[in-house]
Amino acid sequence: MSARDTGRLPSAYLQPGSSSFTEFLGAHAPQLVPGSRAAMHTGAAVEAPHGTTIVAVAYDGGVLLAGDRRATMGNLIANHEMRKVFAADDYSAVGIAGTAGVAIEMVRLFQVELEHYEKIEGELLSLVGKANRLATMIRGNLGMAMQGLSVVPLFAGYDLDGGRGRIFSYDVTGGCYEEHDYHSVGSGSLFARGALKKLWRQQLSQDDAVRVTIEALYDAADDDSATGGPDLGRRIWPTVAIVDAEGVRFCSSEVLEGVVEQVVSDRRTPGSRTR
Amino acid sequence: MSMPFYVSPEQLMKDRADYARKGIARGRAVIVVAYDRGIAFVAENPSRALHKVSEIYDRIAFAAVGKYNEFENLRVAGVRYADLRGYSYDRSDVTARGLANAYAQTLGTVFTQESKPYEVEIVVAQVGADQESDQIYRLTYDGSVADERGFVAMGGGADRISTGLDEQWRVGLDLGEVLRLAVALLAVDPQGEETRTLGADQLEVAVLDRSRPRRTFRRVNGTLLEALLSTDDPTKDVPLNDVATGVHDTHRPDDEPLA
Numbered sequence: 001m002s003a004r005d006t007g008r009l010p011s012a013y014l015q016p017g018s019s020s021f022t023e024f025l026g027a028h029a030p031q032l033v034p035g036s037r038a039a040m041h042t043g044a045a046v047e048a049p050h051g052t053t054i055v056a057v058a059y060d061g062g063v064l065l066a067g068d069r070r071a072t073m074g075n076l077i078a079n080h081e082m083r084k085v086f087a088a089d090d091y092s093a094v095g096i097a098g099t100a101g102v103a104i105e106m107v108r109l110f111q112v113e114l115e116h117y118e119k120i121e122g123e124l125l126s127l128v129g130k131a132n133r134l135a136t137m138i139r140g141n142l143g144m145a146m147q148g149l150s151v152v153p154l155f156a157g158y159d160l161d162g163g164r165g166r167i168f169s170y171d172v173t174g175g176c177y178e179e180h181d182y183h184s185v186g187s188g189s190l191f192a193r194g195a196l197k198k199l200w201r202q203q204l205s206q207d208d209a210v211r212v213t214i215e216a217l218y219d220a221a222d223d224d225s226a227t228g229g230p231d232l233g234r235r236i237w238p239t240v241a242i243v244d245a246e247g248v249r250f251c252s253s254e255v256l257e258g259v260v261e262q263v264v265s266d267r268r269t270p271g272s273r274t275r
Numbered sequence: 276m277s278m279p280f281y282v283s284p285e286q287l288m289k290d291r292a293d294y295a296r297k298g299i300a301r302g303r304a305v306i307v308v309a310y311d312r313g314i315a316f317v318a319e320n321p322s323r324a325l326h327k328v329s330e331i332y333d334r335i336a337f338a339a340v341g342k343y344n345e346f347e348n349l350r351v352a353g354v355r356y357a358d359l360r361g362y363s364y365d366r367s368d369v370t371a372r373g374l375a376n377a378y379a380q381t382l383g384t385v386f387t388q389e390s391k392p393y394e395v396e397i398v399v400a401q402v403g404a405d406q407e408s409d410q411i412y413r414l415t416y417d418g419s420v421a422d423e424r425g426f427v428a429m430g431g432g433a434d435r436i437s438t439g440l441d442e443q444w445r446v447g448l449d450l451g452e453v454l455r456l457a458v459a460l461l462a463v464d465p466q467g468e469e470t471r472t473l474g475a476d477q478l479e480v481a482v483l484d485r486s487r488p489r490r491t492f493r494r495v496n497g498t499l500l501e502a503l504l505s506t507d508d509p510t511k512d513v514p515l516n517d518v519a520t521g522v523h524d525t526h527r528p529d530d531e532p533l534a
Contacts (some may be wrong), residue, residue: 008380013352021358032363114360115490119330119354 009233021116022137030122034105035141046061046149049078051103052152053220053227054095056167057200058181059209062244063165065093065156066213068188068221069236070228071100078232085239087248089114092130092157093241095187097186101152102144106137113137127159131168131176139174154185155219158243165243188220188227210240210251218267230260277524286357288417291392295416298394299341305432306457307398307423308440309409310450313459313484313491314400314514317457320479328481330492332357332369335403336483340430341395341416349397351380373411374419383418392416402483402491406446427484428460434511438462449511451503458504484513 010217025214026033049071057064067084070077073080078100085095086107094110096103113133117125125133138139142153155168167179182193182200195216204212214230217238221229237256276495305318305327309464316328316338328338331353339346353374361369378397386392393416401410413424416520426444428436439460444453462473480495487493495503502510 007376008384009352009356011378013355014381015430018347018349021355021362025359025362029359029363071478108362112358116354116358119358120351122324122326122329 003095017241019117019120020044020152021113022133023074024116025109025172033140034082034137035144043076046147047073048080048102048149049073049082049100050226051082051084051186053099053184053186053217053224055099055181055189055191055192055196055213055220056095056154056156056215057204057213057216058165058198059165059204059206061165062158062206062214062242063167064154064206064209064240064242065095065154066217066238066240067095068217068228068238069231072226075225077228080228080234080238082238085241086111087133087241087250088155088157089118089124090128090247091160091243093243093248094134095154095185095241096151096154097153097189098151099144099149102141102149104154106141106151106153110134110137114118121185126161129164130157131155131178134168134176135170135176137174138170138172144174145172152185153258154183155186156241156243158245158247160245163245180272182216184216184220186220186227188217188224191223192220206242208231210242210255211259211263212254213240214238214263218263230264232260232264278451278499286394288387291386295386295392295394299396299416300431300433300454302340302430304428304432304436304461305338305398306426306436306461307400307411308444308453308457309411310408310453311445311447312403312486313402313482314409314411315450315453315457316400316479316481317454317461319461319473319477321383321477322479326479327460329489330481331374332361332480333489334483334485334491335371336400336437336481338429339395339397339398345393345452346395346397347397348350349381349393353378353399354443365485371399371412372411377400378414379417379418379420381531382414382416386417389446398423398427398429400483402485403465404485413531430461435463439463445474450482451511454500454503455506475504482513484516492526515521522533 030036050070052068052176054067065085068082071082077272085093088094088111094107114130150172154169167183169177169179169183182196199212199215221227237253237260240251304317308315320327329350331337337350337353354378356374358371360380382393387442395416398413399412403409411427413421413423413427426440443456458473463472480500482493483491484493502508
């Protein structure tokens with residue numbers, strides 16, 4: 001923040017350059033770029049809270065992105081109500097699994113990156129452009145991932161050109177893969193994906209998709225101790241982002257409470273373990 | 276060997292100021308005017324891509340007249356300043372006053388030290404919680420800053436437009452009223468020719484709408500602008516439930532669903 005030293009805008013601000021905030025930050029204030037910190041060769045893995053299961057479901061007209069609310073540190077529950085699903089911009093959302101601190105920092109930068117581009121260029125990045133920008137940021141974090149501080153996001157957005165919701169998954173090296181219909185990442189993802197495979201169908205309505213999402217998260221919590229189930233006592237529900245032609249919004253707690261209670265009560269009925 | 280001419284500092288500064296003023300006066304005017312629910316920006320600008328008015332941050336916008344490449348340079352610097360500040364501190368720490376000061380220092384340095392001053396005049400405006408707390412800063416080519424109340428006109432015929440606003444603007448006008456007033460004043464030809472009719476497609480209009488969550492900047496064009504400009508149409512403001520319509524519509528849904 002050398003702008004404060006002299007009061008005038010530093011010459012770097014006035015130089016013609018790219019529309020990327022991350023590139024500007026890398027050149028001007030590299031200490032603020034996530035993953036830029038020098039690797040520590042202590043040999044010991046850093047213990048930090050981890051986020052767990054994220055689920056994405058495409059439906060007729062859009063896409064949902066949802067996450068449970070538990071963060072764990074080893075065998076301890078570090079947080080009961082952590083948010084892992086965020087609006088990336090008006091038409092996309094990102095959910096994070098992995099080291100919570102690093103991941104949330106990356107999401108913050110990603111949000112600024114997309115907004116910065118939009119303001120400089122006067123238009124939105126394409127959905128694939130956004131997905132690729134996120135891949136670049138994960139690639140930059142590879143050094144920290146090698147020390148156990150990995151970030152594995154799931155990105156979902158509404159493609160304004162194609163008129164449909166799309167899902168992108170990543171690996172720690174920054175590989176970006178488009179997924180079809182549904183996907184899940186994180187420690188409970190194996191179980192969530194099993195549920196999605198059985199429950200997902202063509203032409204799901206938005207309400208049915210919310211139900212499918214909650215069922216998948218319920219199954220993940222059932223078999224993975226790091227994934228938080230619906231917390232009826234504390235009234236903590238999963239975070240569910242809806243992304244469609246009207247933009248991103250989050251499911252209200254009232255709606256989620258209704259769906260969660262329905263799922264839980266249906267599972268209590270003997271002989272109907274899945275539905 | 277030729278003798279260098281002696282030019283007094285007074286003369287040098289006066290020449291530079293005259294040069295900058297002439298450049299600015301050549302362009303068409305931009306009007307920044309407060310209304311009951313926010314701040315409106317109105318420019319005669321047939322281009323849909325080269326903007327005179329832009330979003331800087333959540334509650335801050337930028338308007339400029341003069342040389343495009345110079346004010347575009349300042350605009351980009353302002354977006355970088357705001358985004359870096361918001362990213363390293365918090366979104367609430369980005370203020371129009373801070374940005375106006377940084378611009379003032381930059382313009383002042385360029386005016387005295389560079390071979391040619393910037394031929395620009397800019398406004399940095401921030402919408403507040405109510406009309407009383409709106410802030411409008413006007414910056415000129417030499418780095419002077421003025422804290423304006425209610426309205427500002429810059430560019431060609433600015434004095435005449437300011438007089439018109441002085442007579443007709445008052446606190447509490449709605450968006451439709453201030454837009455019609457601004458467009459009527461822009462339509463008067465500075466050369467004294469007959470008054471033109473400015474349609475929605477010749478105007479660049481944007482607002483900082485204080486009732487919007489987070490990013491308050493919104494461009495107003497097309498049928499919505501036509502409705503606002505028409506005296507027959509009852510539309511008074513941008514509808515609150517107005518959904519995002521694509522390119523550069525910056526409405527962002529509330530990010531906090533957990534209340």
